[in-house]
Amino acid sequence: MNGERAGVEGPLMNIEIDDKSLMMIFLLEECNFTCAHCAREDEPMDPGYKLSFEQLQGCLSDCRNLKSINWVHFSGGEPTLWKEGNRDLVDLLLEIADAGYTPGFTSNGSLFVNYSRCRDFFARYFEGSTMPLRLYFSIDTFHKNYNPEKGRARSLDNIIKLKQEFPQAKADLLIISVMITVSKEVDSLLPDEMIDHYESLGIKIGFVPLYPIGRAKSFSHLCPDLDSDNPEELGAYRRYYKKEDRKRPGDAEDRLKTDHIILIGNDYYFSDPWHKVGQLGHLPDEIIGAYAGES
Numbered sequence: 001m002n003g004e005r006a007g008v009e010g011p012l013m014n015i016e017i018d019d020k021s022l023m024m025i026f027l028l029e030e031c032n033f034t035c036a037h038c039a040r041e042d043e044p045m046d047p048g049y050k051l052s053f054e055q056l057q058g059c060l061s062d063c064r065n066l067k068s069i070n071w072v073h074f075s076g077g078e079p080t081l082w083k084e085g086n087r088d089l090v091d092l093l094l095e096i097a098d099a100g101y102t103p104g105f106t107s108n109g110s111l112f113v114n115y116s117r118c119r120d121f122f123a124r125y126f127e128g129s130t131m132p133l134r135l136y137f138s139i140d141t142f143h144k145n146y147n148p149e150k151g152r153a154r155s156l157d158n159i160i161k162l163k164q165e166f167p168q169a170k171a172d173l174l175i176i177s178v179m180i181t182v183s184k185e186v187d188s189l190l191p192d193e194m195i196d197h198y199e200s201l202g203i204k205i206g207f208v209p210l211y212p213i214g215r216a217k218s219f220s221h222l223c224p225d226l227d228s229d230n231p232e233e234l235g236a237y238r239r240y241y242k243k244e245d246r247k248r249p250g251d252a253e254d255r256l257k258t259d260h261i262i263l264i265g266n267d268y269y270f271s272d273p274w275h276k277v278g279q280l281g282h283l284p285d286e287i288i289g290a291y292a293g294e295s
């Protein structure tokens with residue numbers, strides 16, 4: 001395991017999970033980008049880590065006990081690089097869809113800048129499933145995966161083009177979101193016209209603050225300070241920040257909290273800080289109970 005935030009085991013006590021509809025899976029550690037803000041070194045993935053097809057099947061079996069799960073999502077690394085024998089990411093997405101869950105993945109979009117590879121990828125998915133597919137693209141000044149002069153990203157343009165080629169019922173299966181990382185600096189923002197253009201085409205745009213984790217710790221002075229009472233400390237992220245009471249009633253030291261459960265290899269985790277909470281095929285009753293009766 002890497003880094004000081006690697007998984008810690010301990011008693012479960014009281015648990016609190018924000019999104020009980022989502023099973024997040026870290027698919028592999030490999031990536032073809034070298035972003036300066038990458039968080040991977042603080043995540044409990046060994047170099048070269050890759051989830052196996054068999055482990056995905058084990059996770060889908062566990063999901064049957066987690067009643068409120070309806071979405072199984074891959075993060076990484078770059079999920080489109082996953083291969084095992086003749087299988088690739090499309091096979092994993094179809095396996096999830098066959099199990100009755102909505103599949104999704106987060107990508108830097110590099111596979112889709114080539115139109116024929118983009119078309120082949122989604123044609124195979126459309127042929128194998130009628131389940132919606134959630135695509136999250138990380139596109140911003142840290143990933144450097146758009147043209148700043150034109151205010152366009154070729155990966156998105158190619159997907160918009162292929163949606164026009166396929167019948168509406170197929171095209172509508174793709175639910176596309178872009179997540180933009182914003183630091184304190186105005187230079188980290190994407191052009192307003194670019195955002196308006198893609199929103200007008202039905203793409204959802206979200207903004208996330210740069211967090212001082214992983215490589216971004218080396219320039220933590222650029223990270224918006226969400227805990228400060230001084231709005232200036234949010235910098236350029238200020239226009240996207242929705243203030244919320246970050247301390248929730250009942251917060252206590254003996255409470256374990258997470259946005260969603262995460263599978264890495266054979267182990268399930270809560271994150272921030274990383275905390276191991278179960279293993280494939282052996283989820284504790286406290287976790288199973290937390291997912292009961294919600295949809």
Ligand code: SF4
Pocket residue numbers: 031032033034035037038039040076077078108138143
């Ligand atoms: S694309 Fe994502 S996983 Fe790859 S280097 Fe950039 S931040 Fe890290």
